Amino acid sequence: MAQLNSKIPKGSISEKWTNHKNNIRLVSPANKRQIDVIVVGTGLAGGSAAATLAELGYNVKAFCFQDSPRRAHSIAAQGGINAAKNYQGDGDSIYRLFYDTVKGGDYRSREANVYRLAEVSANIIDQCVAQGVPFARDYGGLLDNRSFGGVLVSRTFYAKGQTGQQLLLGAYSAMNRQIARGKIKMFNRHEMMDIVKVNGKARGIITRNLINGKIERHSAHAVVIASGGYGNLFYLSTNAMGSNVSASWKIHKKGAFFANPCFTQIHPTCIPVSGDHQSKLTLMSESLRNDGRIWVPKSKKDANDIREGRLKPTDLSEDKRDYYLERRYPAFGNLVPRDVASRAAKERCDAGYGVNKTGEAVYLDFASAIIRYGKEKAHLKGLDENNINIVKELGKEVIKSKYGNLFQMYEKIVDQNPYETPMMIYPAVHYTMGGVWVDYNLMTTIPGCFAIGEANFSDHGANRLGASALMQGLADGYFVLPYTIGDYLADDIRTGPISTKSQEFDEAEKIVKEKIKVLISNKGSKSVDYFHKKLGKIIWNKCGMSRNEKGLKDAIKEIQSLRKDFNPKPTKKSSFSSLACLRQFRTSFK
Numbered sequence: 001m002a003q004l005n006s007k008i009p010k011g012s013i014s015e016k017w018t019n020h021k022n023n024i025r026l027v028s029p030a031n032k033r034q035i036d037v038i039v040v041g042t043g044l045a046g047g048s049a050a051a052t053l054a055e056l057g058y059n060v061k062a063f064c065f066q067d068s069p070r071r072a073h074s075i076a077a078q079g080g081i082n083a084a085k086n087y088q089g090d091g092d093s094i095y096r097l098f099y100d101t102v103k104g105g106d107y108r109s110r111e112a113n114v115y116r117l118a119e120v121s122a123n124i125i126d127q128c129v130a131q132g133v134p135f136a137r138d139y140g141g142l143l144d145n146r147s148f149g150g151v152l153v154s155r156t157f158y159a160k161g162q163t164g165q166q167l168l169l170g171a172y173s174a175m176n177r178q179i180a181r182g183k184i185k186m187f188n189r190h191e192m193m194d195i196v197k198v199n200g201k202a203r204g205i206i207t208r209n210l211i212n213g214k215i216e217r218h219s220a221h222a223v224v225i226a227s228g229g230y231g232n233l234f235y236l237s238t239n240a241m242g243s244n245v246s247a248s249w250k251i252h253k254k255g256a257f258f259a260n261p262c263f264t265q266i267h268p269t270c271i272p273v274s275g276d277h278q279s280k281l282t283l284m285s286e287s288l289r290n291d292g293r294i295w296v297p298k299s300k301k302d303a304n305d306i307r308e309g310r311l312k313p314t315d316l317s318e319d320k321r322d323y324y325l326e327r328r329y330p331a332f333g334n335l336v337p338r339d340v341a342s343r344a345a346k347e348r349c350d351a352g353y354g355v356n357k358t359g360e361a362v363y364l365d366f367a368s369a370i371i372r373y374g375k376e377k378a379h380l381k382g383l384d385e386n387n388i389n390i391v392k393e394l395g396k397e398v399i400k401s402k403y404g405n406l407f408q409m410y411e412k413i414v415d416q417n418p419y420e421t422p423m424m425i426y427p428a429v430h431y432t433m434g435g436v437w438v439d440y441n442l443m444t445t446i447p448g449c450f451a452i453g454e455a456n457f458s459d460h461g462a463n464r465l466g467a468s469a470l471m472q473g474l475a476d477g478y479f480v481l482p483y484t485i486g487d488y489l490a491d492d493i494r495t496g497p498i499s500t501k502s503q504e505f506d507e508a509e510k511i512v513k514e515k516i517k518v519l520i521s522n523k524g525s526k527s528v529d530y531f532h533k534k535l536g537k538i539i540w541n542k543c544g545m546s547r548n549e550k551g552l553k554d555a556i557k558e559i560q561s562l563r564k565d566f567n568p569k570p571t572k573k574s575s576f577s578s579l580a581c582l583r584q585f586r587t588s589f590k
């Protein structure tokens with residue numbers, strides 16, 4: 001049985017990272033030029049890591065399956081990124097961010113990592129501002145913050161509802177500088193198919209060029225996996241459909257341990273499922289819970305009338321509405337942690353109070369925020385605060401300036417105007433805290449193979465908070481890995497270039513080619529989506545928001561029977577020569 005060693009440095013929690021950095025082995029600038037590093041994935045984690053490693057002097061090869069690093073799934077992040085800057089003067093500190101994150105992770109986080117994360121969080125904001133990331137600013141021109149669920153301070157930095165996009169453009173421009181210098185070789189439209197180990201160490205990858213199908217070999221002294229999370233396992237999620245977990249899975253099959261795969265964050269504010277034709281769900285950012293009030297009708301009859309179209313939500317007077325989060329959790333109200341809000345919505349819908357056709361939706365209502373902001377604006381402008389039309393118009397303007405793009409997105413998808421009628425929302429799979437196990441240096445159980453960003457099992461335990469994934473991805477890429485990888489690479493300064501003409505590369509390439517052949521020529525009668533959808537339904541129903549022993553056991557049986565249904569057989573034409581290969585192929589689906 002392998003022993004896991006997290007290699008957490010000794011000393012008090014607030015000094016661990018500083019002491020570690022002071023004692024870690026370094027690679028000199030001249031030696032860095034002799035060392036190659038592969039980075040798989042160029043989202044916020046991989047992009048920031050590739051740019052920083054190249055800036056330090058390493059030769060970086062970066063890979064993504066999209067046509068540009070700008071299209072990584074990170075671009076979808078809406079709400080914001082946490083940092084312990086205490087710009088609001090509301091009592092925030094490194095310790096409070098650490099404490100909230102550990103508590104938000106249900107006390108299952110690795111505390112040394114979380115403390116380090118809180119420490120470097122402030123640097124991330126400075127770094128991104130220096131890159132020109134247009135974070136929202138307040139009236140006086142200073143960086144603004146908003147609140148996110150589960151905490152009592154405002155520490156979330158944001159760029160409207162497009163924070164991920166702006167941060168990714170920052171990382172992408174940093175990468176581009178290095179691409180222009182020749183320090184990063186960028187391989188767009190390349191999918192990593194396997195990792196290559198030489199003498200037990202990660203020494204390269206096999207990729208498939210997605211334009212022409214060519215299988216290629218790439219070697220390096222270390223391989224960094226930054227390939228994102230596994231939320232798409234559930235089929236319907238807020239992830240892009242392309243966000244697959246194949247890279248993490250490949251390294252797992254080659255010896256990288258996985259940790260906490262049961263920890264998936266379910267986001268309470270997503271556009272509800274409308275039917276069986278959907279391939280993804282759309283997030284409505286958590287920031288909306290700053291101003292939106294969540295409710296369902298108090299009576300089942302009203303809920304039923306709304307579902308059947310006999311009643312409109314706006315027809316229901318205040319006393320007939322149940323603002324159930326405000327009622328149950330007066331201290332946090334609508335800003336309870338994500339898991340609490342999600343479970344509460346499910347509980348109300350399961351009890352028969354759901355408001356859309358499927359009965360799986362609750363309202364997120366901005367009417368009172370519109371009036372509140374409108375009155376304030378009217379007062380500021382010296383206009384009549386009691387004129388409801390003026391107040392509503394002014395209030396809508398404020399809401400538009402804060403969440404305009406989200407409201408527009410909602411209207412395009414649902415065909416209802418959320419300024420006039422409450423949004424409908426329901427929880428959906430959003431972000432995965434489990435992933436590839438890493439030690440304090442972010443190295444997996446394969447020597448020389450590192451995992452960063454959502455791909456690793458992260459610092460967050462069973463995280464129920466928002467705005468912490470972006471923080472972790474950028475902390476890993478800009479501020480942690482660039483130090484810790486040196487400790488490993490210090491042994492490689494005399495190794496010289498790693499050849500791809502070796503038995504290990506031959507074998508890895510052969511197996512990849514055989515697998516592709518089987519998939520392409522197996523003459524199956526069902527599509528990839530057929531299996532994905534079925535698997536997703538099993539996982540959502542049995543391993544989703546609520547789980548129990550019976551459900552989990554049933555899920556195992558159902559997955560086994562689905563696997564039987566998908567049973568790739570070599571065709572006559574296929575040169576699937578060795579039985580060993582076939583066995584390996586089948587186990588890769590287990």
Ligand SMILES: Cc1cc2nc3c(=O)[nH]c(=O)nc-3n(C[C@H](O)[C@H](O)[C@H](O)COP(=O)(O)OP(=O)(O)OC[C@H]3O[C@@H](n4cnc5c(N)ncnc54)[C@H](O)[C@@H]3O)c2cc1C
Pocket residue numbers: 040041042043044045046047063064065066069072073074075076077078079080081163164190191192193226227228229238239240243244245246247283430431452453454455466467468469470471473
């Ligand atoms: C809709 C949405 C909104 C969100 N909003 C927020 C928010 O407001 N705040 C917050 O903190 N978090 C948010 N999150 C979570 C956060 O966006 C993600 O956790 C984070 O962006 C993941 O970044 P990453 O770099 O680890 O992975 P990704 O951005 O997913 O990048 C993965 C990269 O790996 C590449 N890749 C994957 N597999 C392979 C392969 N086999 N071969 C080659 N390349 C491969 C891809 O091409 C891509 O470049 C949100 C998530 C979603 C879904």
